[in-house]
Amino acid sequence: MEKVQFQAESKRLLEMMINSIYSQREVFLRELISNSSDAIDKIYYKALTDDSLTFNQEDYYIKVVPDKESRTLKIIDTGIGMTKEELENNLGIIAKSGSLAFKKENELRDGHDIIGQFGVGFYAAFMVADVVTVVSKALNSEQAYKWESEGADGYIIVPADKESVGTEITLKLKENTEDESYDEYLEEYRLKQIIKKYSDFIRYPIKMDVTSSRPKEGTEGDYEQYTEEETINSMVPIWRKNKNELTDEDYSSFYSEKHYGFDKPLKHIHISVDGTIRYNAILFIPEKTPFDFYSKEYEKGLELYSNGVLIMNKCADLLPDYFSFVKGLVDSEDLSLNISREMLQHDRQLKLIAKNITKKIKSELQSLLKNERDKYEKFFEAFGRQLKYGVYSDFGANKDTLQDLLLFYSSKEKKLVTLDEYVSRMPEDQKYIYYASGESVERIDKLPQAELVTEKGYELLYFTDEIDEFAIRMLMTYKEKEFKSVSSGDLGLDPEEETSDNSEQDENKELFVAMKELLEGKVKDVRASKRLKSHPVCLSSDGEITIEMEKILQSMPD
Numbered sequence: 042m043e044k045v046q047f048q049a050e051s052k053r054l055l056e057m058m059i060n061s062i063y064s065q066r067e068v069f070l071r072e073l074i075s076n077s078s079d080a081i082d083k084i085y086y087k088a089l090t091d092d093s094l095t096f097n098q099e100d101y102y103i104k105v106v107p108d109k110e111s112r113t114l115k116i117i118d119t120g121i122g123m124t125k126e127e128l129e130n131n132l133g134i135i136a137k138s139g140s141l142a143f144k145k146e147n148e149l150r151d152g153h154d155i156i157g158q159f160g161v162g163f164y165a166a167f168m169v170a171d172v173v174t175v176v177s178k179a180l181n182s183e184q185a186y187k188w189e190s191e192g193a194d195g196y197i198i199v200p201a202d203k204e205s206v207g208t209e210i211t212l213k214l215k216e217n218t219e220d221e222s223y224d225e226y227l228e229e230y231r232l233k234q235i236i237k238k239y240s241d242f243i244r245y246p247i248k249m250d251v252t253s254s255r256p257k258e259g260t261e262g263d264y265e266q267y268t269e270e271e272t273i274n275s276m277v278p279i280w281r282k283n284k285n286e287l288t289d290e291d292y293s294s295f296y297s298e299k300h301y302g303f304d305k306p307l308k309h310i311h312i313s314v315d316g317t318i319r320y321n322a323i324l325f326i327p328e329k330t331p332f333d334f335y336s337k338e339y340e341k342g343l344e345l346y347s348n349g350v351l352i353m354n355k356c357a358d359l360l361p362d363y364f365s366f367v368k369g370l371v372d373s374e375d376l377s378l379n380i381s382r383e384m385l386q387h388d389r390q391l392k393l394i395a396k397n398i399t400k401k402i403k404s405e406l407q408s409l410l411k412n413e414r415d416k417y418e419k420f421f422e423a424f425g426r427q428l429k430y431g432v433y434s435d436f437g438a439n440k441d442t443l444q445d446l447l448l449f450y451s452s453k454e455k456k457l458v459t460l461d462e463y464v465s466r467m468p469e470d471q472k473y474i475y476y477a478s479g480e481s482v483e484r485i486d487k488l489p490q491a492e493l494v495t496e497k498g499y500e501l502l503y504f505t506d507e508i509d510e511f512a513i514r515m516l517m518t519y520k521e522k523e524f525k526s527v528s529s530g531d532l533g534l535d536p537e538e539e540t541s542d543n544s545e546q547d548e549n550k551e552l553f554v555a556m557k558e559l560l561e562g563k564v565k566d567v568r569a570s571k572r573l574k575s576h577p578v579c580l581s582s583d584g585e586i587t588i589e590m591e592k593i594l595q596s597m598p599d
């Protein structure tokens with residue numbers, strides 16, 4: 042029998058595949074299991090449309106069988122199987138997807154979740170195996186066939202014996218080398234771990250015979266080993282469930298299970314979108330700031346699933362930086378399984394999903410602010426600074442999204458207020474939104490510059506975070522009101538009240554000149570002012586940069 046050569050481009054692709062598409066070897070199992078799941082979906086679909094077939098749920102499963110002696114790992118499924126031609130076409134030509142063709146032929150639309158459509162996943166098997174053997178019997182065919190390949194140099198197809206419809210894939214694991222060991226893929230606990238990690242939500246049972254020990258009956262302290270078939274995956278993902286069926290408890294235990302944090306979620310957001318893009322997502326706003334949140338080590342991102350199969354642990358493209366605190370996952374059937382990081386960045390679906398999610402997070406935060414103020418303030422304490430960075434970064438591109446989510450401590454009632462609250466209660470004669478920067482509220486309260494403003498009954502915002510003033514500068518205005526620092530030269534008050542008349546300035550001219558000389562270039566000018574009430578003197582700035590900003594800028598490393 043003749044060995045068929047892979048097509049030339051397939052050969053190159055295969056090499057590339059094995060070496061670069063997947064960053065982790067263990068995903069080979071995910072790929073094979075999702076192919077099996079696809080194959081079961083297909084037979085299920087046939088049963089739906091063909092009266093002569095019935096679909097008994099319990100007849101459909103995937104089984105993983107490690108065997109240390111022969112150093113093989115089998116993945117068995119009771120799916121639709123492959124004919125000789127299909128084995129040739131689907132496994133012989135890389136990047137040809139039988140699943141995609143099936144979808145097209147049957148005009149599959151909503152409700153059918155066939156994962157594959159890119160035609161490279163199967164080859165991931167060669168990351169761990171020297172020889173891959175596929176024995177398959179297709180639905181409605183008499184004869185089974187065996188496909189076998191040792192990698193890049195081709196494959197054979199011969200008739201084989203197989204009673205039941207379905208596919209059995211045998212991986213002859215590579216021999217260990219000095220640097221690499223493949224033994225882990227024969228260990229039950231490790232296989233369980235991988236299945237749990239990547240394929241927990243595959244909708245058919247993934248079974249494995251698991252050996253454990255138990256106390257031996259009639260003895261004391263003696264144990265015996267026994268083997269039992271277990272279903273490893275939990276099958277129904279929480280994000281596919283109906284919101285109404287789930288309790289807060291369900292969400293927070295999921296949060297812990299997923300190790301999103303040691304705290305409890307402050308809020309969960311469960312999204313199911315079924316429009317031009319289809320996806321489910323569960324997002325969480327943590328209660329506490331993760332210890333590394335404001336450090337370089339912190340990595341933002343959501344878990345990304347393609348139709349129940351994990352494809353990425355932290356997909357950064359799904360979240361804007363200003364919402365980097367959000368945890369959770371997105372599952373979409375419109376995404377490809379074996380898409381690489383680079384390809385993902387350009388994926389249109391993913392961009393749409395990201396945009397959608399950002400909008401949703403914003404509106405959820407807004408409703409939290411409106412309806413559960415206490416909770417929102419807690420949130421803001423933990424992550425508010427990130428929102429302010431968001432306003433400041435990207436040249437203010439996100440200010441419209443974020444400005445209504447900001448809170449500042451205010452002199453009225455001494456509590457946190459939104460800009461909207463500030464502006465809506467401004468007296469008619471007040472032209473500006475006034476703020477004062479300083480280390481703490483107490484410090485700011487002692488600022489002589491603040492007096493004139495508060496004395497007039499105007500509200501004052503306390504900027505105690507270094508980023509505050511920078512963020513506000515980026516906003517420039519809020520509802521057409523400009524921001525004004527109390528330390529700026531011109532407070533924009535009634536001119537009568539603010540600057541002194543010239544006589545006072547003239548009378549003290551010599552004193553002012555002497556003071557300026559004494560301060561040796563540390564001040565630009567010394568002027569008489571009416572803005573002071575109980576303090577004899579204060580500093581103010583003339584230009585764009587206020588005194589506080591100048592301090593921060595000077596303290597920053599070059």
Ligand code: ADP
Binds near residue numbers: 072118123162
């Ligand atoms: P994809 O899943 O993206 O289509 P793969 O390389 O993973 O690409 O698989 C190629 C094709 O081989 C699949 O589309 C499917 O037609 C066929 N195939 C692979 N595994 C199985 C299986 N267990 N049962 C039936 N068909 C399979």
Ligand code: MG
Binds near residue numbers: 072075076157161162
């Ligand atoms: Mg596949």
